[in-house]
Amino acid sequence: MSNRPAATTPPTSADVARLAGVSRATVSFVLNDTAGGRVGEQTRQRVRAAAAELGYVPHAAARSLRAGRTGVVLLAGSAAPIGPLFSEFYRELQGALRRHGYTSVLYGPSPGEGDEPARAWAELRPAAVLCMEPVLTPAGVDLLHRSGTRAVFSMSTAPVAGAHALIIDQPEVGTVAGAHLLAAGRRRLGVVIPADPELDQFSGPRLAGVRAAAASAGTGPVETLSLDYTEASGAAAAARCRELGLDGVFCYNDEYAMLLQRSLQDLGVDVPRQVALVGADDLLLGRLLRPRLSTVGMTLLSGETLATLIDQAIADPTAPPGTQNLLTLRLITRDSS
Amino acid sequence: MSNRPAATTPPTSADVARLAGVSRATVSFVLNDTAGGRVGEQTRQRVRAAAAELGYVPHAAARSLRAGRTGVVLLAGSAAPIGPLFSEFYRELQGALRRHGYTSVLYGPSPGEGDEPARAWAELRPAAVLCMEPVLTPAGVDLLHRSGTRAVFSMSTAPVAGAHALIIDQPEVGTVAGAHLLAAGRRRLGVVIPADPELDQFSGPRLAGVRAAAASAGTGPVETLSLDYTEASGAAAAARCRELGLDGVFCYNDEYAMLLQRSLQDLGVDVPRQVALVGADDLLLGRLLRPRLSTVGMTLLSGETLATLIDQAIADPTAPPGTQNLLTLRLITRDSS
DNA sequence: CATGGCTGCTTACACGTGCAAGCGTTACAC
DNA sequence: GTGTAACGCTTGCACGTGTAAGCAGCCATG
Numbered sequence: 233m234s235n236r237p238a239a240t241t242p243p244t245s246a247d248v249a250r251l252a253g254v255s256r257a258t259v260s261f262v263l264n265d266t267a268g269g270r271v272g273e274q275t276r277q278r279v280r281a282a283a284a285e286l287g288y289v290p291h292a293a294a295r296s297l298r299a300g301r302t303g304v305v306l307l308a309g310s311a312a313p314i315g316p317l318f319s320e321f322y323r324e325l326q327g328a329l330r331r332h333g334y335t336s337v338l339y340g341p342s343p344g345e346g347d348e349p350a351r352a353w354a355e356l357r358p359a360a361v362l363c364m365e366p367v368l369t370p371a372g373v374d375l376l377h378r379s380g381t382r383a384v385f386s387m388s389t390a391p392v393a394g395a396h397a398l399i400i401d402q403p404e405v406g407t408v409a410g411a412h413l414l415a416a417g418r419r420r421l422g423v424v425i426p427a428d429p430e431l432d433q434f435s436g437p438r439l440a441g442v443r444a445a446a447a448s449a450g451t452g453p454v455e456t457l458s459l460d461y462t463e464a465s466g467a468a469a470a471a472r473c474r475e476l477g478l479d480g481v482f483c484y485n486d487e488y489a490m491l492l493q494r495s496l497q498d499l500g501v502d503v504p505r506q507v508a509l510v511g512a513d514d515l516l517l518g519r520l521l522r523p524r525l526s527t528v529g530m531t532l533l534s535g536e537t538l539a540t541l542i543d544q545a546i547a548d549p550t551a552p553p554g555t556q557n558l559l560t561l562r563l564i565t566r567d568s569s
Numbered sequence: 570m571s572n573r574p575a576a577t578t579p580p581t582s583a584d585v586a587r588l589a590g591v592s593r594a595t596v597s598f599v600l601n602d603t604a605g606g607r608v609g610e611q612t613r614q615r616v617r618a619a620a621a622e623l624g625y626v627p628h629a630a631a632r633s634l635r636a637g638r639t640g641v642v643l644l645a646g647s648a649a650p651i652g653p654l655f656s657e658f659y660r661e662l663q664g665a666l667r668r669h670g671y672t673s674v675l676y677g678p679s680p681g682e683g684d685e686p687a688r689a690w691a692e693l694r695p696a697a698v699l700c701m702e703p704v705l706t707p708a709g710v711d712l713l714h715r716s717g718t719r720a721v722f723s724m725s726t727a728p729v730a731g732a733h734a735l736i737i738d739q740p741e742v743g744t745v746a747g748a749h750l751l752a753a754g755r756r757r758l759g760v761v762i763p764a765d766p767e768l769d770q771f772s773g774p775r776l777a778g779v780r781a782a783a784a785s786a787g788t789g790p791v792e793t794l795s796l797d798y799t800e801a802s803g804a805a806a807a808a809r810c811r812e813l814g815l816d817g818v819f820c821y822n823d824e825y826a827m828l829l830q831r832s833l834q835d836l837g838v839d840v841p842r843q844v845a846l847v848g849a850d851d852l853l854l855g856r857l858l859r860p861r862l863s864t865v866g867m868t869l870l871s872g873e874t875l876a877t878l879i880d881q882a883i884a885d886p887t888a889p890p891g892t893q894n895l896l897t898l899r900l901i902t903r904d905s906s
Numbered sequence: 907c908a909t910g911g912c913t914g915c916t917t918a919c920a921c922g923t924g925c926a927a928g929c930g931t932t933a934c935a936c
Numbered sequence: 937g938t939g940t941a942a943c944g945c946t947t948g949c950a951c952g953t954g955t956a957a958g959c960a961g962c963c964a965t966g
Contacts, residue, residue, distance in 0.1 A: 245922070257945080257948095260923070260924055266925080270943060289692055295924075357628060516798060581953085595916080598954095627952085628953070635954050635955090
């Protein structure tokens with residue numbers, strides 16, 4: 233980060249006051265429409281004109297320093313390539329937070345270990361932190377609270393002590409898919425796992441869910457197929473699938489499912505006769521392949537709803553942390569299973 | 570935005586100073602490892618221990634108020650559903666900016682008209698603004714500069730006066746695709762336009778590019794097919810395509826292309842014999858359909874490169890705004906054209 | 907022993923803002 | 937004519953930080 237001085241300093245409210253021939257307080261009263269401050273109409277106009285002429289813009293840092301609160305909601309997390317579903321969700325959430333008067337700051341992947349991420353977030357004195365990565369510790373939550381953060385939300389599979397929990401029941405995705413395959417009479421199950429390690433936090437729990445379903449049905453072990461989302465890797469996974477004699481595969485999402493389906497077909501394997509496939513996300517594209525892809529449809533809580541939840545939690549920081557399920561699942565059976 | 574007072578105020582450097590039995594300046598010297606400030610080793614340890622005990626975290630707003638600069642890079646724009654290509658790009662850019670010592674703030678869709686967006690951005694006193702929506706005006710750029718923003722970047726088809734230009738040559742995407750279809754002997758061209766009005770800023774220029782190619786080849790008018798990314802809409806577009814007797818269609822991107830291709834095939838139209846298709850983005854999924862989808866492959870500048878560019882522009886705000894092409898195109902001919 | 911420099915720390919100000927309290931003037935009621 | 941209230945504006949402090957300048961004490965040098 234470079235630190236050369238600016239060419240010219242931006243106008244402050246003092247400059248506006250000077251130009252309008254009034255005190256700085258008057259400027260503040262006028263520009264903020266403060267209830268208590270009574271200012272005559274012609275003075276108001278002089279102040280507004282002066283502000284416009286100078287191109288005055290208030291200084292958010294100074295304002296929130298004085299006010300003691302920032303109106304920043306920190307969205308911490310990798311903003312990973314987690315598909316259109318979550319992209320749309322963030323988009324919605326961000327718009328809704330804006331409507332509630334908050335500024336959302338995307339913090340990106342968390343630096344460091346232990347408390348470091350929480351410490352870095354706390355520097356911004358956000359009103360709330362929404363953590364979407366599995367890096368939040370109870371100690372981190374405590375640190376945030378002690379530094380004035382009014383609400384901390386964790387968005388993950390399991391709750392974090394002290395934080396409001398937004399549960400994304402990843403295992404249930406696997407369980408729904410696994411139970412479906414088992415109910416259709418499949419017995420040798422496999423699960424496609426993305427090779428990208430950043431997706432492990434999502435794929436691991438889903439795999440566990442399939443295993444749980446298999447265990448309760450009393451079938452054999454569930455195999456894993458690693459896929460790095462290239463055609464070559466797809467062919468390898470398809471070959472391995474045939475070797476292992478799998479007859480039902482749950483794929484991490486529809487994109488991976490489509491790749492595996494094509495690779496299996498290229499190998500002469502009949503889908504769904506020999507191998508049944510289930511994806512996740514219900515992408516439109518999954519309906520374009522033949523056979524049409526079966527999938528686990530997922531609906532997230534609306535951004536507006538979550539924004540309201542966050543606003544309430546900020547309003548009452550003393551309320552005990554709640555738990556909210558973010559995800560609604562439904563199995564959509566098409567032709568691939 | 571709710572504004573109840575916090576339960577307890579966070580510790581400040583004054584609290585740390587009191588606990589360590591030193592002055593506040595000493596605390597600052599120790600915690601920032603300031604070169605000029607000379608502090609004895611045992612005092613350093615006392616200060617560090619006190620800071621740890623209180624859970625002290627510096628106040629970013631106060632710090633940047635005092636410093637006069639923020640290290641914030643504002644990424645303004647809708648963060649629209651613009652596909653995996655741009656998602657990955659933002660992700661990279663954000664990480665690279667972090668590495669350069671900046672905090673990236675995603676501002677989301679811009680509020681208001683005229684100068685309002687620029688005014689809202691300026692409140693944060695960002696070191697740089699990167700605007701990815703066509704809402705930046707020369708007056709807005711000027712306002713930002715006058716309020717201390719050291720570098721303004723516009724990311725769009727055409728440059729904006731006063732701002733560094735990151736050109737995304739959308740028309741060229743259409744031109745490349747159109748020229749290809751024309752070279753293959755197609756004469757009745759069509760272009761698929763997403764119904765989502767938020768994508769008009771991208772689809773419009775691409776359409777113009779196709780029209781330019783058609784004009785220079787001296788063919789008839791280029792038709793447009795509106796598509797809202799549902800199967801029903803795909804069927805309608807395919808029917809219209811046949812009615813119009815089109816023999817070559819450029820689709821906004823691969824997803825729309827895949828939908829149209831499937832819809833045409835369901836209608837019994839032979840792709841590419843009767844209608845040739847070209848998409849854009851070179852998605853892996855486009856290779857899974859049969860025939861494999863021809864596409865305009867796009868490569869963006871690396872996030873690291875852009876971050877370096879931004880850093881340099883911040884370091885020297887007086888340098889005249891430069892122009893940089895963000896996009897590299899290449900036509901990938903497969904089987905659908 | 908006086909001078910000067912170094913060490914280790916403190917005092918004091920500035921950054922830009924919001925708001926409580928104060929203060930002079932006018933208007934009105936008694 | 938005097939008390940009182942409302943109006944219209946200003947003075948002054950606080951928010952939490954970084955850093956220039958200053959100030960004792962100490963040692964080395966002359």
